[in-house]
Amino acid sequence: MLNLSWLAPSQREDGSVMVLSDIASYRIYYGTTTGFYQNQFDVGGGASVQAQIPRVPVGVYFVVVTVIDTDGLESTYSPEIIVTTVKA
Known part of the structure; x- marks a missing residue:
């Protein structure tokens, strides 16, 4: 489990305020090679x-997260x- x-x-990203109600979802990308997220x-x-x-x-x-706003726009990757x- 991750x-x-x-x-x-x-x-x-443009510096304007983002309130929590503007965030529709988060998308987590992850993979076993840096910079390549197959999941x-x-x-x-x-x-x-x-x-x-x-x-x-x-x-x-290797993991990055993006934000998807209520208009369906997805941010660039987080660091x-x-x-x-x-093993558990």
């Missing part, structure tokens, strides 16, 4: 700033993080 948490953004997982928006992605094999994963899953 457990993630993050902070909700307070600004859009994605969507999470409800607003204040939902954590996710548990089930059935992820043990290993090292990439590296997550290591272990």
Whole structure:
């Protein structure tokens, strides 16, 4: 399982204010190679700033998150993080 948490953004990419009600969902991209994310997982928006992605094999994963607003616009990738899953 892949457990993630993050902070909700307070600004859009253009610098304007983003309120929680503008966030429709978050999209998590992850993969086993830096910069190449062959998997994605969507999470409800607003204040939902954590996710548990089930059935992820043990290993090292490169992860980025995007925001999808209520108009359907998707942000650019967050900075990439590296997550290591272990056998439970």
